[in-house]
Amino acid sequence: xxxxxxxxxxxxxxxxxxxxxxxxxxxxxxxxxxxxxxxxxxxxxxxxxxxxxxxxxxxxxxxxxxxxxxxxxxxxxxxxxxxxxxxxxxxxxxxxxxxxxxxxxxxxxxxxxxxxxxxxxxxxxxxxxxxxxxxxxxxxxxxxxxxxxxxxxxxxxxxxxxxxxxxxxxxxxxxxxxxxxxxxxxxxxxxxxxxxxxxxxxxxxxxxxxxxxxxxxxxxxxxxxxxxxxxxxxxxxxxxxxxxxxxxxxxxxxxxxxxxxxxxxxxxxxxxxxxxxxxxxxxxxxxxxxxxxxxxxxxxxxxxxxxxxxxxxxxxxxxxxxxxxxxxxxxxxxxxxxxxxxxxxxxxxxxxxxxxxxxxxxxxxxxxxxxxxxxxxxxxxxxxxxxxxxxxxxxxxxxxxxxxxxxxxxxxxxxxxxxxxxxxxxxxxxxxxxxxxxxxxxxxxxxxxxxxxxxxxxxxxxxxxxxxxxxxxxxxxxxxxxxxxxxxxxxxxxxxxxxxxxxxxxxxxxx
RNA sequence: UCCUCAAUAGCUCAGCUGGUUAGAGCGACUGACUGUUAAUCAGUAGGUCCCUGGUUCGAGCCCAGGUUGGGGAGCCA
Numbered sequence: 001x002x003x004x005x006x007x008x009x010x011x012x013x014x015x016x017x018x019x020x021x022x023x024x025x026x027x028x029x030x031x032x033x034x035x036x037x038x039x040x041x042x043x044x045x046x047x048x049x050x051x052x053x054x055x056x057x058x059x060x061x062x063x064x065x066x067x068x069x070x071x072x073x074x075x076x077x078x079x080x081x082x083x084x085x086x087x088x089x090x091x092x093x094x095x096x097x098x099x100x101x102x103x104x105x106x107x108x109x110x111x112x113x114x115x116x117x118x119x120x121x122x123x124x125x126x127x128x129x130x131x132x133x134x135x136x137x138x139x140x141x142x143x144x145x146x147x148x149x150x151x152x153x154x155x156x157x158x159x160x161x162x163x164x165x166x167x168x169x170x171x172x173x174x175x176x177x178x179x180x181x182x183x184x185x186x187x188x189x190x191x192x193x194x195x196x197x198x199x200x201x202x203x204x205x206x207x208x209x210x211x212x213x214x215x216x217x218x219x220x221x222x223x224x225x226x227x228x229x230x231x232x233x234x235x236x237x238x239x240x241x242x243x244x245x246x247x248x249x250x251x252x253x254x255x256x257x258x259x260x261x262x263x264x265x266x267x268x269x270x271x272x273x274x275x276x277x278x279x280x281x282x283x284x285x286x287x288x289x290x291x292x293x294x295x296x297x298x299x300x301x302x303x304x305x306x307x308x309x310x311x312x313x314x315x316x317x318x319x320x321x322x323x324x325x326x327x328x329x330x331x332x333x334x335x336x337x338x339x340x341x342x343x344x345x346x347x348x349x350x351x352x353x354x355x356x357x358x359x360x361x362x363x364x365x366x367x368x369x370x371x372x373x374x375x376x377x378x379x380x381x382x383x384x385x386x387x388x389x390x391x392x393x394x395x396x397x398x399x400x401x402x403x404x405x406x407x408x409x410x411x412x413x414x415x416x417x418x419x420x421x422x423x424x425x426x427x428x429x430x431x432x433x434x435x436x437x438x439x440x441x442x443x444x445x446x447x448x449x450x451x452x453x454x455x456x457x458x459x460x461x462x463x464x465x466x467x468x469x470x471x472x473x474x475x476x477x478x479x480x481x482x483x484x485x486x487x488x489x490x491x492x493x494x495x496x497x498x499x500x501x502x503x504x505x506x507x508x509x510x511x
Numbered sequence: 512u513c514c515u516c517a518a519u520a521g522c523u524c525a526g527c528u529g530g531u532u533a534g535a536g537c538g539a540c541u542g543a544c545u546g547u548u549a550a551u552c553a554g555u556a557g558g559u560c561c562c563u564g565g566u567u568c569g570a571g572c573c574c575a576g577g578u579u580g581g582g583g584a585g586c587c588a
Contacts, residue, residue: 034545050546069538084548108522108538108549115580116522171586187588212586213512225588349523349536356516360582363515367584382584425588434588482588496588507580 006074010044012089015079022049022091023074025126026067026102036064040075040091045259046128048082049075049091060096070126072099111350114495121502122511132260133498136253136491139260140483141205143252144226147245148203153228156195156202158188163461171211173221184209187480190410190465192229193441196476197468203228213506217495218383218433220484222504229478235412235422235440238477239281239398242426242436245481246396247275253490266492274395274429284420287399290392291372291385297392302372305391310365317358320351327351380406381425383433390427396435400424409451411439424479432489438479445469 006021024042031037034053039046051064067073077091107123117124124130148155161175161182172183188204195202204227212219230241254261254268261268282290289295293303327348368384375385380402390397401420404413411421426436442448448469452462459466484499497503502511 028549030547030550032544032547032550035547037547037550039548048548052545054545086548104521104539106521106538111537112522113581208588210587214586215581216583219587223588352524357582360516364583367514371584380586383587384584437588480588485588 008044009040009042009047009087012045012047012079012087012091016081016089017079019076019078019094020091021074021076022047023099024072026069026071026073027126027128029067029069031065036061036067038064038067038075038093039086040073041126041131046086047089047091048085049077049093051093051096055092056094056096060093063096063098064093066101067098068102069105070102070123072102073097074099111353118497118503118508119511125501128263130498132257132263133487133491133493134501135260136257136264137483137487137499139253139257140249140487140490143249144205144245144481144483146252147248148228151201153201153203154195154199156192156199156204157206158185158191158195158204158227160185160207171213173209173211186210187225187227189227189229189478189480192227192478193465193476194468196229196231196478197472197474200232201228201230215506216383217497218485220496220500220503220505223496223500224483226481226483227478229476231474231476233440233477234475235400235424235477238438238440238479239400239424242398242424242438242479243279246279246426246436249486250275250490261491264491264493266490270394270430271490277395279396279398279426280393281398281400284399284401284403285377287381287389288375288377291375291381291388293372300392302388302392303369306365306369306372306388309391310362310369313358313362313365317355317362320355320358324348324351324355378403378405381434386427386433387431390429390431390433393429396426396428398424398426407439409455409457410441410448412442413447422477426479428485428489430489430492432485434482435485435489436479436481438477440475440477443469443473443475445473 006023007015009022009024012020022040022042024040026038027041027046028039029037036051038049038051040049051061053061056064074097075091075093076095077093079089080092081088082090105123106120107117107127125134145155161177162185163180163182172186175182175184185206186208188206188208192202192204195204204225206224207222208225209222210219211221228241228245230238233241250271254271258268286295290297290302293301364384368388371382371384372388381389381399389399400423401414401417402411402423402425404411404419404421407421407423411423414420414422421439423437423439425434426438427433428435442451445466449459449466452459452466484496487493487499488496491499493499497505497508
């Protein structure tokens, strides 16, 4: 594009040795008598810009000195290669215009608490890790569209206002629709099925809403879901598609977001290995046996692994506590310089936080163990059961053929054993939980009607949906992917609220 | 809704067994320093100890109730 008369940090490489104009913000600053080091960010990346009193006029040097964190400016300078720098290049400044000297910026370089950061989400988004996370999200979205478009899927949108609860289970947000109650959609799937009967292969990509009072790092009240629906697909084809799709997205993101994943300190070797493996497909019955520890996988036992994890965490806590005590002894020893004392204090702060998190984990594991050991065949998996199961694998696992009682009415019965439905859940490794839920749909009018009645759902609300089984019904299948959970897994983040620009969850409506 | 942990300076935290005027680091501000990578060094300002009630000669600390937040369960992507 030739609209801009300035350059972006991302493209500095192409301008080595040349004069460039950069417009952006001060993300950090260090100065001494004759030098000011500005870490500039311009949205495309970060770069150190050096203002040398010997090289610029007194006025320009004074301007550089006046800059505060997050001040906005435009500067010119020469691009110089410097391996030590973030992007590999730095800028020797020759001219500098201040756009605004920012007021005291609330987000400091030091660690902050979660609540403070979420409260300042509109500013937090500027910091390096959040910047990287949003770029990963962007690439995930792009890869999803690319995959489906290249495979002849049409993107079609489902409505957000709905008159009925599609699954009737989860809690819905109620709104007023011209005097009638309407609900914010919790899935576009039923509409996706109608669209698949018109276009063959489609996918929806839109926001969904769940009024669950969940307070965990895996839940949001508003999140984005991708729901493909394919005519003439059965469960096996569905699973083939899910596997190919997930692998494509992961490979595309790891190939195109190297810098971002590095900033996020993501272990990409794990991801690359995960998508090189064939995703295990496990029958529900086998999964239950594995969770209970009755069935080993490659010599690994779920219960023993969990017990080992607990022991490891406890050992780690003891280790950290010893380090904290050592550092405290050093500080009170009195022979340290101020700088060393500060360094040790900061280190102790970080270590204490780590202990806090480990202790929370250690508190939860016994409950998880209990839940795994006493898991009853026929139940749905809880969050901890998923973790217990996926802990044994280094890639996503697919659990298929679920007990009909715990799954939605629209899932097709397995003709070989009608106690089960042809549904599949894909569980991400490393504790990220369920990222995909899918199924072959019930395509028989009578059986579907029977299920709707059995679940005591209002039949009249499903008239149009039942129509799909009257006018040329065909076998079909589809699935739903939670965008933020996918972003979380790929980026290795700790909390789903970091995977969406402005998270909405229980108790959080601003900013 | 349940279990569990927490709330002290703008931020992250310390504050011992209940005892006089509540501390540190970071950030901000002033100054020193030619290459820093969370720079360093000296100094200055900055407090409704979440709220209400109680116990006590005396409460940041103990008790009761509440509010807000973290983690988990349930539910789910």
